[in-house]
Amino acid sequence: MPELPEVETVARGLSKKILGKTIREVTLHRADIRFPIPKILPAKVRGQKIIAIDRLSKYILLRLADGGRVLIHLGMSGRMFFETEKTYARGKHDHVVFSFPKGLLVIFNDARRFGVIDYIAAKTKAHKLLDAVGMDPFSKDLTPQVLFDKIRTRKTDMKAILMNQKIIAGLGNIYVSEALFRAKMRPTRSGTKVTLKECKKLLSAIRAVLTEAIKAGGSSLRDYVQTDGELGYFQSKFRVYDREGKPCPACKTKIERITQSGRSTYFCSTCQK
DNA sequence: CGGTAGACCTGACCGC
DNA sequence: TGCGGTCAGGTCTACC
Numbered sequence: 001m002p003e004l005p006e007v008e009t010v011a012r013g014l015s016k017k018i019l020g021k022t023i024r025e026v027t028l029h030r031a032d033i034r035f036p037i038p039k040i041l042p043a044k045v046r047g048q049k050i051i052a053i054d055r056l057s058k059y060i061l062l063r064l065a066d067g068g069r070v071l072i073h074l075g076m077s078g079r080m081f082f083e084t085e086k087t088y089a090r091g092k093h094d095h096v097v098f099s100f101p102k103g104l105l106v107i108f109n110d111a112r113r114f115g116v117i118d119y120i121a122a123k124t125k126a127h128k129l130l131d132a133v134g135m136d137p138f139s140k141d142l143t144p145q146v147l148f149d150k151i152r153t154r155k156t157d158m159k160a161i162l163m164n165q166k167i168i169a170g171l172g173n174i175y176v177s178e179a180l181f182r183a184k185m186r187p188t189r190s191g192t193k194v195t196l197k198e199c200k201k202l203l204s205a206i207r208a209v210l211t212e213a214i215k216a217g218g219s220s221l222r223d224y225v226q227t228d229g230e231l232g233y234f235q236s237k238f239r240v241y242d243r244e245g246k247p248c249p250a251c252k253t254k255i256e257r258i259t260q261s262g263r264s265t266y267f268c269s270t271c272q273k
Numbered sequence: 274c275g276g277t278a279g280a281c282c283t284g285a286c287c288g289c
Numbered sequence: 290t291g292c293g294g295t296c297a298g299g300t301c302t303a304c305c
Contacts, residue, residue, distance in 0.1 A: 003298060076299055112282045114299055156276060172298055221298060
C-alpha cells in the first residue's frame, strides 16, 4: 500500500487515538511476516506509554516511555486500523493486535506479509533497516545542490534513482512517476545527464506532489484505508500513474507505460524530456 | 562501491 | 466454475 504520504496518513491517524495511551497488550497471531516478529515484543511493550509516534521514510516508530521503540513498515499491502474489542472479528490477515484501555484495538493487517514489525530496545542505536534510510524529501539539508551531487554520478535511470531509498527516502512507484511528470523529466534519463537547474525543479516537484498527497489522505488503490476506515483520495489527482493510453493533462498526448526494474512507469513522451 | 535480476507472498482480474 | 497468466503501493539478497 504505502509510500510516504500513506504512511504519514497512518501515523497521524494513530497519533490522534493512541498517542499518550498505555499499551495493555500485544497479541501476535503469526510468528513472522517478512521477518520474525520478536517473541519478546509483547512483554517488552506491555504497560508502556506511547510518548511519540514518528514517521521515518516509510517506517512508523512508536516511541515508548522507557526508551524502547516499536518499528512498523507496511510493505505493499499492510494496513493499520482501529477496532473495538466488543465487536472485533479477526480478519484473515490480521497478524498483530495492539490493545489499549476502554477496549480500543489497533490492528496490523498485511495480506502479502512484506511488512515489518520489530522491537528496538532503549539503548540500541543502530538498526539495519533504519540505517538504509536516506534523506527525508522535506529535510532542509536536502538542497538542489545536494540532490544534484547524489544524482550526477549515477549512470542508472531517474526512475531507479528516485526509487532508491538511500538517495531520497519515501518515494515509491506512484510518486516517482508523478514527480518526474511534474518536473518534465523522462524516467529513462540517466542521472549523469541531469543538470543542477533540473534538480531544483525536481525537488520542488517531489515536495509538491507529496504535500498534496498528504493533504488528500494519501492514495487509495486496492486495499489502502486510513486508520479510521476512510479512503484517501489522491488517486483521483494522478496525472500519469495508472493512466496508460489516457490523455496527458497538459498536452493530451497518450500516456505511455513502460517497465523499469520490473515495475511499471508512466510518463508523457511529449512533456517529459 | 554501483547496477540489476530474483526472491519473498496473497489476491484480484482477465481470457479461455 | 476453474485454471493459468499477469499485475499490484516494497525492498532485501545475491550476483556481476
